[in-house]
Amino acid sequence: MNTCMGVPVILSYPHLMWAEKDLKDSILGLNASDNYNTEINFEPNLGYPIVGNIRMQFNMILRPTKFGNQDVELTKNLPKAMFPLFWLDNSFAFTDILVEEINTKLLDMLTLAEIAQWTLIGVGALISVLSIFLLICCRKK
Structure with missing residues (x-):
């Protein structure tokens, strides 16, 4: 945040x-x-x-500050340090019902696609075998 907005705030993990x-x-x-x-x-x-x-901590950089060419009196004796301001714990969880609904809809489609894939491979193999068989039979005549 310091480089993009000029704010002396640094993100870190909590503590x-x-x-x-x-x-x-x-x-x-x-x-x-x-x-x-x-x-x-x-x-x-x-x-x-x-x-x-997702947990993160916001820290502020403490240091003596100048306003124009003059030192700000309140910050004159501050050491250069990082001061923890607060930390956030952003949690989320899908309910079991929602997870089951997503799994049912999406996994059923994936299962259907897999069945279609193997069916088409089988049909293709059968057509290939029949083609070879017909080719051999036609050559004998």
Whole structure:
């Protein structure tokens, strides 16, 4: 966000999980754990997401600031640091009824397509065998 909008905000995982040790040690009260992972479970056959937890933390860069050519008095003694503002946990889950409806409609179509595929392969093989048989019979006459 800093480069596109000029806002000194940095996104990270909650509690600066997987950040450099120096950065995490500079902030008191961080308790990163695997519970803060971003996870998305996909339906294996069709690839659509079923359940997900997307977690992110918004951090502000603290530093002394100037307004024009003068230092802003309130920020003059600030160290250069990252300050956690808040973190979000955006979760979603399809209901079992919706998942079953999607699976029924889409997987039935895939099953039908697979049946049609093998039927056409069988018909093609049968036509090929009949063609070879007729070719051999016609040559003998």
